[in-house]
Amino acid sequence: MTTERSCGDWWPSWINGRSNPSSLAGQRYGRTKFTWSSTRLSAFQCYTDPTFEPDFVTYNYDGKYYFSKSVQSWSTDMPNGYLDTPFADSADERVYTVGTSRVTHLDPGRTYYSYFRTTNGNSGSDSAKVVAQRGRRIPSWCDSTWCIFAQESVIYFNGWTLPVPGTSTMYR
């Protein structure tokens, strides 16, 4: 929509994905942890009104899903966190997202997390990837998901290599 300056590599230095049964009966959780080096975060904060989403994407081409669609609970320790409601839920890839609308409030070297919990899906195992998405607030003062435009994405665990349930870490 608008021409954007390039500020360099903005994605987290590493992302850890984890999923397991919840302590609450009949529910399961997914969680990502991630950290930016000072160089990466400086680059990220150089972009115009930047936002960040670690999208937890599950494989559903086979119709088997570990998580149900609706999120029962979510949290993050990133400032200005939000739950992104999928607008057009792909039948083949389900997306669970807890992001931040204010990347400028993040600190380098700190490990942040995003967490969601759903009721059980129809399968005891699944596979996933994590899509680190850089977005932009338009207009700048608006923090609603309706004002967050996707710009660029970097994929971790490409090829659905994040086991569900299970845990794995990828450096980029």
Added chain:
Amino acid sequence: MTRTRRLALATAVTVLALVALFGPGLVANQSQIASGTCSQKYPDETRFSVGWRPLPVPGWYCTVGSTGDSLRLGWWLR
């Protein structure tokens, strides 16, 4: 043509031009759908960007990081 009609015509032309230039590019959830669509069209790519472009044909475009190739995804995405 009266002044009121000229104003109405100018307004209509401006609105049409804005829709032609930006259209769904002003709708945030369309950008999210574009991102998901791009990811599915290029399952082997680990980096891509999406954006609205008025030219050469208005629509959402996906640009792949490794090659710089751009693919038009469409005007309104579902």
